[in-house]
Amino acid sequence: MKNDNVRPDDLKWRCCQCQSDLVVGQVAVTYMNNRFTTDLPHCPVCKTVMITEAVAMGKMAEVEQILEDK
Amino acid sequence: MDQNELRQWENRCIQEEPPPCTAACPLHVDARAFVGQVNQGHWADALKILHRTLPLPGILGRICDAPCRLACNRKEVGEAIRIGDLERACVQRTDGRRRVMPLPKKDIAVAVVGSGLSSLTVAWDLARKGYVVTIIEPTENIGAALIKRHQPLLSAEIISVEADLLAHLGVGFVTLTEIGTADACRRCLNSHAAVYVGLDAVSGMPWEIGSREDPNRNRFAGATGRDGLFAAGDHPSAVWQAAQGRWSATSMDRWLQKVSMTAGREKEGPFETRLFTRLQGISHLPALSMADEADGFSDAEATEEAARCLQCQCLECVKVCAFLEHFGSYPKKYAREIYNNESLVLGERKANRMINSCSLCGLCEAVCPHDFAMQDLCLASRQSMVDRGRMPPSAHDFALQDMAFSQSERFAMARHAPGTTASRHLFFPGCQLCASSPGQVRLAYDHLRNTLSGGVALMLGCCGAPAHWAGRQESFSAELARWKGTWAELGHPRPILACASCLRMFKDHLPEADVVSLWEVLEEIGIRESGIILPKAPLAVHDPCTTRGEPALQNAVRRLLTHLGVEAEELVLGREHTECCGFGGLMQNANPALAREVADRRGRRSDSDYLAYCAMCRDNLAAVGKRAVHLLDLLFPDPGNSDPAGRPRPGWSRRQENRTRLKEELCRDLWGEQPATLAGYRKITLRVSPEVETILESRRILKEDVRKVIAHAESGGPRFRHPDTGQFLAVFRSSHVTFWVAYSPVADGFSVHNAYAHRMEVLGP
Numbered sequence: 156m157k158n159d160n161v162r163p164d165d166l167k168w169r170c171c172q173c174q175s176d177l178v179v180g181q182v183a184v185t186y187m188n189n190r191f192t193t194d195l196p197h198c199p200v201c202k203t204v205m206i207t208e209a210v211a212m213g214k215m216a217e218v219e220q221i222l223e224d225k
Numbered sequence: 226m227d228q229n230e231l232r233q234w235e236n237r238c239i240q241e242e243p244p245p246c247t248a249a250c251p252l253h254v255d256a257r258a259f260v261g262q263v264n265q266g267h268w269a270d271a272l273k274i275l276h277r278t279l280p281l282p283g284i285l286g287r288i289c290d291a292p293c294r295l296a297c298n299r300k301e302v303g304e305a306i307r308i309g310d311l312e313r314a315c316v317q318r319t320d321g322r323r324r325v326m327p328l329p330k331k332d333i334a335v336a337v338v339g340s341g342l343s344s345l346t347v348a349w350d351l352a353r354k355g356y357v358v359t360i361i362e363p364t365e366n367i368g369a370a371l372i373k374r375h376q377p378l379l380s381a382e383i384i385s386v387e388a389d390l391l392a393h394l395g396v397g398f399v400t401l402t403e404i405g406t407a408d409a410c411r412r413c414l415n416s417h418a419a420v421y422v423g424l425d426a427v428s429g430m431p432w433e434i435g436s437r438e439d440p441n442r443n444r445f446a447g448a449t450g451r452d453g454l455f456a457a458g459d460h461p462s463a464v465w466q467a468a469q470g471r472w473s474a475t476s477m478d479r480w481l482q483k484v485s486m487t488a489g490r491e492k493e494g495p496f497e498t499r500l501f502t503r504l505q506g507i508s509h510l511p512a513l514s515m516a517d518e519a520d521g522f523s524d525a526e527a528t529e530e531a532a533r534c535l536q537c538q539c540l541e542c543v544k545v546c547a548f549l550e551h552f553g554s555y556p557k558k559y560a561r562e563i564y565n566n567e568s569l570v571l572g573e574r575k576a577n578r579m580i581n582s583c584s585l586c587g588l589c590e591a592v593c594p595h596d597f598a599m600q601d602l603c604l605a606s607r608q609s610m611v612d613r614g615r616m617p618p619s620a621h622d623f624a625l626q627d628m629a630f631s632q633s634e635r636f637a638m639a640r641h642a643p644g645t646t647a648s649r650h651l652f653f654p655g656c657q658l659c660a661s662s663p664g665q666v667r668l669a670y671d672h673l674r675n676t677l678s679g680g681v682a683l684m685l686g687c688c689g690a691p692a693h694w695a696g697r698q699e700s701f702s703a704e705l706a707r708w709k710g711t712w713a714e715l716g717h718p719r720p721i722l723a724c725a726s727c728l729r730m731f732k733d734h735l736p737e738a739d740v741v742s743l744w745e746v747l748e749e750i751g752i753r754e755s756g757i758i759l760p761k762a763p764l765a766v767h768d769p770c771t772t773r774g775e776p777a778l779q780n781a782v783r784r785l786l787t788h789l790g791v792e793a794e795e796l797v798l799g800r801e802h803t804e805c806c807g808f809g810g811l812m813q814n815a816n817p818a819l820a821r822e823v824a825d826r827r828g829r830r831s832d833s834d835y836l837a838y839c840a841m842c843r844d845n846l847a848a849v850g851k852r853a854v855h856l857l858d859l860l861f862p863d864p865g866n867s868d869p870a871g872r873p874r875p876g877w878s879r880r881q882e883n884r885t886r887l888k889e890e891l892c893r894d895l896w897g898e899q900p901a902t903l904a905g906y907r908k909i910t911l912r913v914s915p916e917v918e919t920i921l922e923s924r925r926i927l928k929e930d931v932r933k934v935i936a937h938a939e940s941g942g943p944r945f946r947h948p949d950t951g952q953f954l955a956v957f958r959s960s961h962v963t964f965w966v967a968y969s970p971v972a973d974g975f976s977v978h979n980a981y982a983h984r985m986e987v988l989g990p
């Protein structure tokens with residue numbers, strides 16, 4: 156997953172708890188005992204990561220499928 | 226599955242067995258492929274197929290007496306394909322010149338006596354294996370006897386083209402050399418490692434070779450009883466002469482290499498194929514005659530004659546199963562793929578999706594001439610995947626969650642009929658009928674209670690079929706045990722089932738429950754006749770795939786229809802050959818697109834409205850736009866719905882709500898129990914547009930999930946806000962899925978704009 160997953164509009168969202176703007180940076184994800192990092196938007200304060208519909212339904216679904224058949 | 230089991234499975238599927246023509250040909254020419262190429266007008270490719278098996282095609286292709294015709298399936302529906310004439314047409318269209326690759330030379334000299342078809346074949350086969358071959362011909366001309374016998378098909382030029390090829394392979398020719406004395410024979414034997422005598426052209430007398438009946442000659446092909454001396458070819462048929470030459474060459478090679486003369490030679494010569502080819506429905510076609518028999522087939526005639534070929538093959542199962550067709554192969558190949566999938570240590574398990582897409586409906590077994598049961602193979606493989614921790618989590622999760630819901634206090638319950646403490650009968654409607662038609666379940670229960678004596682208990686819940694289909698044996702056993710426990714507490718009343726899948730599960734896995742279908746019971750006790758609105762046109766009966774092998778049940782349904790006065794239409798694939806609706810085996814979970822295709826295909830078998838007697842069948846047909854009623858729609862009509870065949874399939878959320886509401890209403894109205902008040906997130910009111918409903922449905926996100934996400938966010942959980950739209954985007958991970966919901970608060974609750982989910986877990990920056 157590369158950072159072309161992050162579109163400019165995604166960074167308009169703000170974290171409600173911390174009232175802060177999102178930043179893009181390395182985030183760890185895991186599935187079926189596989190772990191990797193990728194650039195995703197998240198709140199720099201509380202560290203909550205935002206997954207957009209495009210990422211969830213696109214790249215993530217694709218990688219899930221590949222790992223399930225490993 | 227181990228190697229042995231794999232072989233047994235593979236052996237069951239006879240799709241790869243040769244067609245009858247090939248099996249009947251002494252040389253096993255792939256006549257089906259050959260004729261197929263001729264039909265396309267591809268003469269060069271057709272010739273290549275002949276080259277693969279025919280020795281000396283320029284000769285044999287012209288004179289073969291085609292015993293294959295006696296076995297050709299076409300003769301059952303017309304006349305046998307004129308394969309011999311097509312071969313002739315094929316070889317006549319080339320000059321016969323081609324490149325042959327000689328093998329590295331062996332330093333072993335063999336003699337071939339005579340230049341009939343059998344001798345030339347021996348020379349051809351042994352020269353290609355690298356032996357130093359010398360043909361010894363008594364007359365002046367190679368092939369003299371052949372030409373004489375097959376005038377005008379053969380000529381000296383034709384023979385010389387093939388003889389040139391032999392020469393190119395290093396075969397030497399000695400002509401005008403009669404070996405007529407015992408002494409000459411001995412000298413020939415002494416100077417060669419092996420000698421072949423072609424009895425189709427020369428006499429065996431000086432060699433003291435016995436007649437065909439001589440037991441010395443029948444130990445193996447070409448045997449004479451003398452070491453190093455081989456002979457054959459004394460058969461009247463040309464192709465048999467060539468075949469005997471070929472088998473003798475094999476014997477000579479084996480003898481020279483000192484290996485077994487007999488091992489692995491069972492398929493030499495004609496045999497009866499196990500291949501099955503359906504001939505029903507194929508129209509009669511006589512053989513094509515040629516404008517000029519002496520010239521042979523013209524191009525156009527050959528194409529037309531070849532077009533009559535049935536291209537024999539089985540594929541009986543693939544023809545009727547969209548799943549088998551979808552993955553592009555047939556069970557023999559699938560068995561191998563499944564085996565590979567299981568034995569794979571590292572790498573991509575390519576067959577996962579295939580294994581999980583089978584509806585386990587058993588139609589393949591019902592149509593297969595050898596009872597190949599793809600469903601057994603797929604189910605066993607799923608069980609093994611689960612046991613080895615290799616089952617993709619997404620394959621069945623949703624259905625298993627739904628089962629867990631059915632087994633929770635939100636639906637499951639068991640009670641004796643109100644005011645009673647014992648029951649002779651037990652109504653178990655199953656989970657999906659309650660999910661789809663809660664009103665009719667209630668009416669049916671009322672009717673059973675009012676009509677049957679001895680008390681009718683009610684049990685709501687799931688039979689565990691999803692766990693079974695998902696290959697989760699442990700969980701399935703636990704569900705059955707639990708069911709059995711409740712049933713025992715009720716005092717073992719006789720279960721009356723409304724769902725064919727439940728019926729299948731109990732009959733196969735809990736036979737002591739001695740279940741009976743609602744339809745058989747209703748036939749016996751009669752139905753309420755009031756208020757029934759009969760359909761105006763006949764209904765096509767769709768038997769659930771789980772009723773395959775239950776003719777009594779299928780008949781009961783038809784008798785009920787007759788009793789009602791409904792005209793029933795039989796579908797092409799009905800009763801024991803019925804098709805799945807796409808729900809079976811959790812196909813719908815693992816492969817929704819294929820399940821839709823299956824339902825759609827089923828729906829197109831007839832233009833009439835369908836009558837289903839399984840809630841899932843009805844709903845899946847309805848989901849692809851097929852008009853379908855459930856038998857209960859006729860027996861216990863809903864006064865509020867004048868067109869039950871047009872009722873859309875209730876969505877996943879609705880199916881859960883229906884179950885919970887049914888339980889609450891029954892408890893309140895029949896047993897006087899107050900339902901528990903809704904707590905926590907369940908109280909949340911959602912506003913969902915039809916567009917978003919569709920999104921939720923296709924992504925299998927329940928409103929229940931949406932409520933959890935919103936409740937979590939509203940009580941201080943993480944969420945994001947978009948400054949332009951004011952929408953919130955909230956997240957909540959429940960069990961193995963992360964749900965995201967975009968929403969905004971409205972006066973009486975929340976408006977849902979979008980929702981999506983993923984399984985991957987985000988650990989954080």
Ligand code: SF4
Pocket residue numbers: 237238239240539540541542543555556557592593594595596597
């Ligand atoms: S019906 Fe299917 S499984 Fe059976 S032999 Fe034919 S191709 Fe093979």
Ligand code: SF4
Pocket residue numbers: 542545546547548549583584585586587588589590598599600805
């Ligand atoms: S879906 Fe039915 S017919 Fe097709 S392979 Fe599976 S069990 Fe056989």
Ligand SMILES: [Zn+2]
Pocket residue numbers: 170171172173174175198199200201202203
């Ligand atoms: Zn924050």
